[in-house]
Amino acid sequence: MSAVLPPSMVSRGDLLEASRAIARDVSAHFADAVDREGRFPIETISAARERGLLSAVVPREFGGLGATMRDLAESCAIVGQACGSSAMVLAMHHIQVACIARHARGSAFFEGYLRRLADEQMLLASVTSEVGVGGDTRSSLCAVERAHGRFTFEKDATTVSYGAHAEDLLITARRDADAGASDQVLVLVQKGDFTLEGGGVWDTLGMRGTCSPPFRVVSSGPEEQILPGAFADASAESMVPYSHILWSALWLGIATDAVNRAAAFVRAEARRKPGTMPPTAKRLAEVSVTLQSLRNNVQATAADFDALDDHRAPLQTMPWALRFNNLKIAASEMAPAIVHQALQIIGILGYKNDSPYSVGRHYRDTLSAALMVGNERILSKSASMLLVSKGD
Structure with a gap:
């Protein structure tokens, strides 16, 4: 090292x-x-x-x-x-x-x-999910209670990704007991000031190493650990952009490795029969087009976000919200499709788990993409925006 x-x-x-x-x-x-x-x-x-x-x-x-x-x-x-x-x-x-x-x-x-x-x-983990809100990160049932310069609250989270392995947690909650479900704040809870109760088994199809079982989070701390401002702003200006771009980027990485394995398989086939083009070579060329399209989408969105620098007002607008939504939807659908194409190129050696060409883990990991903030929920929000958007 x-x-x-x-x-x-x-x-x-x-x-x-x-x-x-x-x-x-x-x-x-x-x-x-x-x-x-x-x-x-x-x-x-x-x-x-x-x-x-x-x-x-x-x-x-x-x-x-x-x-x-x-x-x-x-x-x-x-x-x-x-x-x-x-x-x-x-x-x-x-x-x-x-x-x-x-x-x-x-x-x-x-x-x-x-x-x-x-x-x-x-290592910092997030707790945005909650039992009873149906996967809507912009709604909370739990509320921060404040007294004598300190806060307390408990949250029943449906998933706490790698929470048992993180030092600190960043948690969404209603601002106080009288606040509406969407009037939320972000609260930093540090190691020693929270307990994770219960916890189920994280036995999933893919993304198994994220270790994301449900937990009841019981927390307390000084009020200074409540982030200034509203979570609505942090969500639109930071959490959503960083989530959808970085998630899409890692899905791109998984898909890239699957295509690399398919390319290695095709090259090996070509070496076995010098002077001939393997029948799978054309399919490799086809999947490389899709992979490049996904890569360009991720890189362009990231570059345009960086170009805003600290000018955040555009991030509160519908065009940017739609762009992040569209990136997430596109990447979460394209990544497993690309891995599937790679599997078709490789064949049985891609299906076998003990093969150097195996793409089983890649396939299962990318299938989670459509479920991380469900695509149906995102499409519904995009549909609502498109009904009132003037296309600017």
Whole structure:
């Protein structure tokens, strides 16, 4: 493993090189075991911690890299080629850190927290789901109760991704007991100030290493750990953009590796019969077109987001909301379709789990994409916007 660099000394090239090294030397070696055993990808996260990747989103002034969205997307795609679960954990951590970095500036507590995160490389998980709201992250039943400068609340979450392995949690809740379901805040709950009760079994078709069972979260802490402002703003300006772009990027990474395996299979076929074109070569050319389209969509959206810099008003508009929704829908449908095409090219060796050309894990991991904030819910929201949008 490479020597640890202070995050403030890390460049964009270092971020991507570290991502490649982690993917190649760590994630790829443990991906099958993580999937088979349904266990947390501790090796990847430990390596990311050693290389300072957990503070990639932290602004440079607080000791982090201040990575752009395009940098983060490329990093997630690189790790996603080796292990989808590892990339998902990293992406979800980056999303939570971005919410703090972009919406808690000016808070002495949160600026100190960002410095500590850059120094200690804590892993941050989110708790946005809740029993009784039907998967709507913009509604909460639980409410923050405040007294004597402290808060308390309990939340029955349907999933808490890698919550048992994270140091801290970022949780959505109603602002107070009198607030409406959509009047929410984000609350940072630190290690030692929360307990995870119950917890089911995370025995799923794919993304098994994210370890996301339900938990009842019982938490308390000082009021300064409640993010300033409303979650509605953090959601539109940070959580949704970072989620849909970084998730799409890691799905792109998974699909890319499946196509790479298909290409390796076709090349092996060509070597066995010199001078002839394998019948699967044309299908490989076809799937590469679809893969490039997905890659271009992810990269363009990330680049256009970065071009806004700190001008966030457009992110509150319908055109941007529709763009993020469309990216998520497109990527979540294209990624498993690409893996399916790769499977058709490879054939039985892609179907077998003990084959170097196996794409079974890739297939199962990408099938989760349409369920992470369900496509039907997103399409309904997009339909409502399109009914009133003037196409600007």
